[in-house]
Structure formats: C-alpha cells, structure tokens
Amino acid sequence: MGGTEEKPHAIVVTYPLQGHLIPSVHLAIKLASKGFTITFINTHCIHHQITRAHSAKDHDYDPFTAVRGSGLDIRYMTVSDGLPVDFDRSLNHDQFMASLLHVFSAHVEEAVKMIVKSGRVHVLIADTFFVWPSALAKKYGLLCVSFWTEPALVFTLYYHLDLLRINGHFDCPNAREDTIDYIPGVPSINPRDTMSYLQEKDTSSVCHQIIFKAFHDARGADFVLCNSIQELEPSTIAALHAKTPFYAVGPIFPTGFTKSAVATSLWPESDCTQWLDTKPRGSVLYVSFGSYAHLSRRDLTEIAHGLSLSGVGFVWVLRADIVSSNDVDPLPVGFRAEVSDRAMIITWCNQNVVLKHPAIGGFLTHCGWNSTLESIWCKIPLLCFPLYTDQFTNRKLIVDDWKIGMRIGELNTVPRSEVSEKIKAMMSGKSGEECRKKVVEVSQTLENAITRDGSSERNMEQFIKELKAKIQKISGV
DSSP states (O other), rough: OOOOOOOOOOEOOOOSSHHHHHHHHHHHHHHHHHHOOEEEEEEHHHHHHHHHHTOOEEEEEOOOOTHHHTOOEEEEEEEOOOOOOOOOTTTTTHHHHHHHHTTTTHHHHHHHHHHHHHSSOOEEEEEESSSOOOHHHTHHHHHHHEEEOOOOHHHHHTHHHHHHHHSSSSSTOOOSSBBBBBBBTTOOGGGGSSSSHHOOOOOOOOOHHHHHHHHHHTTTOOEEEEETTTTTEEEEEHHHHTTTEEEEOOOOTTTTSSSSSSOOOOOOBOOHHHHHHOTTTTEEEEEHHHHHHHHHHHHHHHHHHHHHHHHOOEEEOOOSSSTTOOOOOOOOOHHHHHHHHTTTEEEBHHHHHHHSSEEEEEEEEEEEEEEEEEEEEEEEEEEEEOOSSHHHHHHHHHIIOOOOEEEEEEEETHHHHHHHHHHHHHHHHHHHHHHHHHOOOHHHHHHHHHHHSHHHHHHHHHHHHHHHHHHHHHTOO
16 A cells, blocks of 8 residues: 555647537546646647637747646647648638648647656547547557547447448448438437538548548547536447447536636637626527538528517627638628617627526527537527538437427528528427426436536546556556
C-alpha cells in the first residue's frame, strides 16, 4: 500500500468545429475535477476566433485560466490545422476537411511528442472523427480514448458500415430503400433517417474518406466515451458495449449550464434577455441552425416568410455566413421591417441562456446534437429541420423515439405555408402541447443521469476505474 496513486495525465485533442469543441472542453474540465492532469490541444484558428469573440487583446489568451485558478490542472496549447488562420474554412469546406485528413495529424504528433518528452503522459483522448488517434497513441505508448460527441445511434450506423454495404443499403449503385433492421441494438431505421453521408450515391468525397478511416481507427481505441444517455438509447448502447468498452457519459454540460467558465463561443454574443423579459411565458420561438451548417437561399427565404406568416414572436440567430460567406444579407427585402415589432434577429448568442428563459416556448433547429441536448435540458420542444450529417438521425430520435418534436420540410423542401402551420402547431396547438409534456419527462432523464447515482456518473466512474487499472498494468505497478 506504499506511495500515492499517480495522477493520470491525458492529452485531449478537440475537432476544430464549435459543436465538437464545446463538449470536449467540458469533458476536459470534468476529468480534471476527478483528479486528472489535462493538456488540451486546440487549433490556432479556433483559438484565434475565441480570442477575437471575447475581445481578448492578449495573443497568449488562455481560456482555461479561470478553472485553473479554482485548482484544476489543465494545460493549454494550440497547433496548426494545416491552413492559414485567416483561411475561410466555411466557404472552402472540402479544403478544410482535406487538411484535417492529410496534414493535421503531423502537427498533433509534434505536440504529443513534445508533451510526452516533458513528463509522464498516459492517455490520448481525441474526437472519433480524427483518422489517427489509436495509431498515434500506440506509437507513443499511450492508451486511446475515442470521444464521440453525437448519439450512440449515429456511432453504431457508422461502426456497422460493412453490414449496410453487404445488405445493399449503402455504397451500392441501386441502394435499397426499405427498412434497415439488422444493426445490433437498433430495432429498425428508415434509410431517409440515416446520416446524410449514408444517403449519398457518391462516396468518394473527402468527408466519406474521413468517416471510413476514422471508424477503422476507432476500432483500435481502448475506450469510447459518448455524449449520450444510457436511458435514452438503451439497446443501442448495450449492443455497442458488448463489442467495445463504450460508455454513455452525457449530457456533458458546463457546471451551472448557462455560464461556462471557459470561453467556447467563436463569435461575439448578443444579449436577448431584456427583450425576452418583456414577452409572455412560452410565447417566443427560438430559431437557430447552429455554428457551421449552411441553408440554401431558397430555404432561408421560405423560413423567413413562414415566420412572418405565423404571427409568432421569435429570436432568430442568423450567422453572417448562414448561406455563404459571400452573401452578407440573404433575408428577403423588407422582412426585418415586417417583423420588427415581434422579432429579434441577431448573429450569435449564448444559446443556453436563451433556451432557459421562461419566454421561450419552442426551438426551430437543425437538430445538431448539442442543440438537441440543450433544448431537452431546458424542457423546450423542437421543430426539426435537419441540414446535413447526423442531423437527420437526431431528428428520428427526437420525433419518433422520444416524441419531443415535430418534422418540418419533410421532402427536402420547406414551403412557407408549412413553416407557418408547424410553428403555430408547436407554439399553440395540441401537438405542440403533447411534445411539451413529453420533453419535461425526457429532461428529467437527463437530470437523473448526471446525479451522483445516475447512469452517466456511474459510467464515468467505471471508465476511470478501468482506465486507471490499464495505466497500472502498463506501468507494471
């Protein structure tokens, strides 16, 4: 029984998109609060955006300073993603993805090599969408933890691409359109509810290459941590856990939910609170399509007209690049004036603060996973208009499995009449009321999961116990 137990030291590498950064930051804080030393690796570009968004003058701005002050051992460093800081990644998505596929790993390896040389390191925790974590971890004698920031259903569909291919539902000239009912732990799913990349005929894109390579690499991980909740996806998670040490540890939120001690926003935030304070309870629709996905100008126009026709008050987060970085004001002529008495249109906000406000009664969303979890936490039902990747599968969970939302724009078009009707149904109709009741129950499931005896807290403790046992085994203790 001699000596004190060595503190596990983990290198955490976040995927350079805000939707991945947020849970990665809060996972790092969670592990540090449980006694880990963390070295958090961000990209120069994301660091630059955070610094600019928070008006930090210091080039060496460290977003973890505040939590370090409270006693957590978190170090911070940045590396290049292979592109210049001022390169427009939003406008040149394929080039950005190609750089992450082919170039980024060399910069990460350089950092890992330096960290390993400077002191004892045990674990590499990296986003599942990277194509190199288990190989890199092996090279430097580290354990590998794959961090999955989306639901388990999405993970298992990617994990079983071979089954989808064999059965003719993916990567085939005439892909089947009937129900998929052979994925372990997934009773059934319609192909239109799978991720956008599984619905595409051409599978030669850079994103497809990333998915294929990333899920090949993920099979070499020692553990997978998933930002989902066991009670919400029980059979899927159980089936995955039977194959690999897969732990649902979500929802991974900042302590206190509305105010993160670490800056993760890439844009300056507008404060809607005073405006919302003047509105009746549950009367305002919150509209946001996330931090990265794009809307077509046609869809944006129809959504705008639908909002106008609905007569409902709304807060609309309209990123400057929502259509394209080259299209600075894509709203229909006269729209702002038309809705000025009942709308607030802003470029960005603290979404958790807005969703928590009593005036909010619904969320028109792209169904990004962070937005989904945040909306559930705040007991806000969802109007689902997915745009790409996992969002179609998230919609299936929201609407069909949990019954806390409604579909909108079913056939990849979104006529203004449907937008208006669905908004009215959500905000004041019977179907909206049913979703509202149901989301209260699902929200309780999230709350229960992260209590001391909750499933996610137990899973986190079990993961840490198994990780430490592996570290001791490797160290020969």
